[in-house]
Amino acid sequence: MAKKRGQDEDPGPNPSVLFLHPDLGVGGAERLVLDAALALQARGCSVKIWTAHYDPGHSFADSRELQVSACIPVLKLARRPKKILFYCHFPDLLLTRRDSFLKHLYRAPIDWIEEYTTGMADCILVNSRFTAAVFKETFKSLSHIDPDVLYPSLNVTSFDSTVPEKLDDLVPKGKKFLFLSINRYERKKNLTLALEALGKLRGRLTSQDWDKVHLIMAGGYDERVLENVEHYQELKEMVQQSDLGQCVTFLRSFSDTQKIALLHGCTSVLYTPSNEHFGIVPLEAMYMQCPVIAVNSGGPLESVVHGVTGFLCEPDPVHFSEAMEKFIHEPSLKATMGLAGRARVKEKFSSAAFTEQLYQYVTKLLV
Ligand SMILES: *[C@@H]1O[C@H](CO)[C@@H](O)[C@H](O)[C@H]1NC(C)=O
């Protein structure tokens, strides 16, 4: 989240922007704040960043709470800010927590906003229209505020600079139709949907085609996280029970270069979570010219264009398998949808698009 203020009575053409970032220790959020700061600076704003420091000596949850409360005095020090822009970037890690945790985390800054912003022309930004709806539902006392949307951007540097490796080590020979799921091993991500869809696909194909189909379940995995360990076991058992062992590979913890190679080489990504606040994987896939089959709720409704850059389906194995089958019977679909996907990311979710929108929101506030 970020706040800004203009320091002079007349903001003039070069606004002063102060970012207050509670430093939650989530890499993506920090990257975003830094990118936003650099972007505004490049547009002629004078920029400062204030942040509470992360102390790795604290446990994960504890340190987060501490940092958030430590942020409050900092906010109060920012005397009579002229305008405040609040970017509620619900970090990806938090999306899997309970609502009450989210509420708890955001309560303090939101109280502060309520207290200080009465009568001010504030702007609240969130990372998707879906999050905007969640925001309104969660923070009922702010129901008079309609958050604007500023989509996160995809930093394409590593995608552009990496030459995709061959997939020989990861995929058995002769597999022409490679489907890929990328998500942490968490139940909420509904990875079973990908496995069940694969089972349904088997029933729709000739054995000749079926022999060429493979699914890679790639996911962030931390053996210290009980849910990761348990869920991985559950999925493996499910694969054995449905006799899909020959056509599923589980990949726990993978490198960035492997991810890029997989996205480059696969037929389509299966994105299974419902109600995802934004979801960066569909952007990564589309940028790598890989069509996305995603659930028709949450962020993917805004990132994936149905029938153009992929397919949006009910969270139902039959619907998913129907979409998968299209790529098998119409192999050119991957290329056409892939090109459309890359064009979409460049247009809507590039760093340049992010910078431009943020700058517009900042200048609009100062009019
Ligand atoms: C993108 O990421 C690279 C590191 O991978 C970093 O050096 C660069 O500054 C980032 N670019 C933007 C626009 O954020």
Ligand SMILES: *[C@@H]1O[C@H](CO)[C@@H](O)[C@H](O)[C@H]1NC(C)=O
């Ligand atoms: C997860 O997928 C199953 C089908 O595999 C579906 O029945 C269920 O509704 C999905 N869950 C959510 C939250 O969408």
